[in-house]
Amino acid sequence: xxxxxxxxxxxxxxxxxxxxxxxxxxxxxxxxxxxxxxxxxxxxxxxxxxxxxxxxxxxxxxxxxxxxxxxxxxxxxxxxxxxxxxxxxxxxxxxxxxxxxxxxxxxxxxxxxxxxxxxxxxxxxxxxxxxxxxxxxxxxxxxxxxxxxxxxxxxxxxxxxxxxxxxxxxxxxxxxxxxxxxxxxxxxxxxxxxxxxxxxxxxxxxxxxxxxxxxxxxxxxxxxxxxxxxxxxxxxxxxxxxxxxxxxxxxxxxxxxxxxxxxxxxxxxxxxxxxxxxxxxxxxxxxxxxxxxxxxxxxxxxxxxxxxxxxxxxxxxxxxxxxxxxxxxxxxxxxxxxxxxxxxxxxxxxxxxxxxxxxxxxxxxxxxxxxxxxxxxxxxxxxxxxxxxxxxxxxxxxxxxxxxxxxxxxxxxxxxxxxxxxxxx
Amino acid sequence: xxxxxxxxxxxxxxxxxxxxxxxxxxxxxxxxxxxxxxxxxxxxxxxxxxxxxxxxxxxxxxxxxxxxxxxxxxxxxxxxxxxxxxxxxxxxxxxxxxxxxxxxxxxxxxxxxxxxxxxxxxxxxxxxxxxxxxxxxxxxxxxxxxxxxxxxxxxxxxxxxxxxxxxxxxxxxxxxxxxxxxxxxxxxxxxxxxxxx
Numbered sequence: 371x372x373x374x375x376x377x378x379x380x381x382x383x384x385x386x387x388x389x390x391x392x393x394x395x396x397x398x399x400x401x402x403x404x405x406x407x408x409x410x411x412x413x414x415x416x417x418x419x420x421x422x423x424x425x426x427x428x429x430x431x432x433x434x435x436x437x438x439x440x441x442x443x444x445x446x447x448x449x450x451x452x453x454x455x456x457x458x459x460x461x462x463x464x465x466x467x468x469x470x471x472x473x474x475x476x477x478x479x480x481x482x483x484x485x486x487x488x489x490x491x492x493x494x495x496x497x498x499x500x501x502x503x504x505x506x507x508x509x510x511x512x513x514x515x516x517x518x519x520x521x522x523x524x525x526x527x528x529x530x531x532x533x534x535x536x537x538x539x540x541x542x543x544x545x546x547x548x549x550x551x552x553x554x555x556x557x558x559x560x561x562x563x564x565x566x567x568x569x570x571x572x573x574x575x576x577x578x579x580x581x582x583x584x585x586x587x588x589x590x591x592x593x594x595x596x597x598x599x600x601x602x603x604x605x606x607x608x609x610x611x612x613x614x615x616x617x618x619x620x621x622x623x624x625x626x627x628x629x630x631x632x633x634x635x636x637x638x639x640x641x642x643x644x645x646x647x648x649x650x651x652x653x654x655x656x657x658x659x660x661x662x663x664x665x666x667x668x669x670x671x672x673x674x675x676x677x678x679x680x681x682x683x684x685x686x687x688x689x690x691x692x693x694x695x696x697x698x699x700x701x702x703x704x705x706x707x708x709x710x711x712x713x714x715x716x717x718x719x720x721x722x723x724x725x726x727x728x729x730x731x732x733x734x735x736x737x738x739x740x741x742x743x744x745x746x747x748x749x750x751x752x753x754x755x756x757x758x759x760x761x762x763x764x765x766x767x768x769x770x771x772x773x774x775x776x777x778x779x780x781x782x783x784x785x786x787x788x789x790x791x792x793x794x795x
Numbered sequence: 796x797x798x799x800x801x802x803x804x805x806x807x808x809x810x811x812x813x814x815x816x817x818x819x820x821x822x823x824x825x826x827x828x829x830x831x832x833x834x835x836x837x838x839x840x841x842x843x844x845x846x847x848x849x850x851x852x853x854x855x856x857x858x859x860x861x862x863x864x865x866x867x868x869x870x871x872x873x874x875x876x877x878x879x880x881x882x883x884x885x886x887x888x889x890x891x892x893x894x895x896x897x898x899x900x901x902x903x904x905x906x907x908x909x910x911x912x913x914x915x916x917x918x919x920x921x922x923x924x925x926x927x928x929x930x931x932x933x934x935x936x937x938x939x940x941x942x943x944x945x946x947x948x949x950x951x952x953x954x955x956x957x958x959x960x961x962x963x964x965x966x967x968x969x970x971x972x973x974x975x976x977x978x979x980x981x982x983x984x985x986x987x988x989x990x991x992x
Binding site (some may be wrong): 436452453491493536537538539540541545546547549550554577592594595596598599658676699706709712718729731739756758759761762765772774776 | 936
């Protein structure tokens with residue numbers, strides 16, 4: 371067994387890592403995450419929200435690892451019977467940890483605020499930060515991973531990138547099953563960011579009982595489709611509820627806070643102006659299709675943007691960021707907009723166009739009710755166990771399912787004019 | 796830096812003008828309506844897979860990004876739109892204790908929502924008819940297998956890696972070790988015959 375190292379984390383205590391992980395953590399691609407804030411300009415509302423993707427990524431690796439080990443110990447017979455053999459456990463775990471560690475290396479400056487500036491693919495879809503993460507792993511970290519003397523299992527950059535992107539590989543059952551720890555409604559990503567964001571913002575409602583959740587995770591076979599799925603035991607029902615409620619609270623109070631949404635708009639516009647100044651004709655980042663492009667893209671960090679903004683760049687939105695003079699809400703729908711409210715928002719958006727209205731749709735399901743939702747492994751009265759969607763057992767969760775709020779913002783100087791139009795419409 | 800800067804002039808902002816997903820809500824409602832008199836209920840899984848086939852096999856611009864997960868191709872955005880369509884009463888979405896899944900039925904405001912995107916639905920009527928005819932009578936397990944086959948083939952095609960039916964069988968079997976090779980081969984043949992591959 372090789373050397374182990376520890377990093378102290380404000381949420382989880384000590385996070386241990388091995389020598390290969392340490393090589394990656396020390397690499398400039400990962401160190402860049404120290405210069406990407408987790409919640410962009412949320413500190414304008416919650417001043418403590420200054421944490422970065424660096425500590426979150428370590429936290430996701432740690433949490434994914436805890437989940438993996440708990441699931442393996444509790445459900446080993448079922449996993450082995452389905453071909454996820456014990457001999458490969460260490461390899462599966464190593465891939466999960468590396469994918470968790472590296473899943474965010476492709477974030478743009480100010481995290482999600484820059485995603486609207488990612489270019490479109492040949493198929494018309496906009497690239498996402500996961501595409502940049504996968505490209506950074508393939509182009510810039512393949513050497514480190516492939517040539518490391520601390521990689522006895524021969525894990526490749528391609529395997530990690532495919533895991534993150536969800537690209538199917540041969541023998542993919544283990545990939546698709548363990549990938550649920552990265553992208554599902556029970557994943558380590560949200561398990562970490564809820565606790566971390568709650569800690570740094572001080573919004574205590576974002577907390578839930580991670581330890582109870584860990585001992586509630588089980589593996590089950592869906593009787594209808596025969597698929598291997600991640601679920602929670604019936605005893606963990608209320609912990610799963612708490613996780614969903616925590617997410618609801620964080621979305622409504624932090625992620626979709628009206629002022630934070632306005633700052634996301636300003637940084638997006640300012641970044642666009644900076645990209646144009648830097649030679650990008652259409653104000654978008656280079657696509658993640660070559661090593662040169664990925665290097666150029668990763669050159670953009672919060673530090674670089676802040677330096678340019680401080681030097682007076684970034685156009686009118688850059689000025690607004692410097693002066694904390696953000697747009698103001700003049701109309702908003704209910705959290706679940708009605709058809710009539712959507713029509714009214716559209717009408718007002720047209721009437722307010724001359725005032726430079728910004729329409730901010732905050733469509734987001736903090737929990738989607740579906741066959742893909744959190745499943746509860748329930749012992750039926752007849753002794754036959756079955757998988758039941760959480761929302762079918764929890765009235766609380768069922769009541770929280772949809773968020774489709776639209777807000778209209780205008781520059782603060784035009785708020786009075788806009789209000790007159792809104793009141794007259 | 797002294798003084799305040801001038802407010803911005805009207806411009807194209809990063810975020811598009813108001814963008815309500817009426818097309819998507821209309822399509823969701825249309826599919827629910829088509830199953831009103833169907834011989835068995837329309838389930839949430841079927842919604843995901845039918846829209847996946849419409850987008851990938853018929854080129855209907857639904858705007859969704861599908862990822863492969865334990866139940867085959869799945870789009871979280873589509874699921875979000877299904878939830879919103881239910882909140883708008885364009886569909887009814889409810890849990891069926893007997894089947895253990897979510898069922899979709901036409902909602903009271905469905906007609907009003909479909910009317911908003913009449914042109915889009917008319918333009919794509921033939922494609923929707925064909926997809927419902929080709930896949931509307933399949934069980935969830937069969938839908939998942941066929942959608943997974945298409946997803947794997949498209950991923951291979953997009954990565955410009957040469958592949959054949961054997962590669963698709965190998966990868967799909969990797970996800971579904973219990974799945975019969977013959978069943979996968981039959982699915983590939985049928986999908987090719989109907990031009991989904």
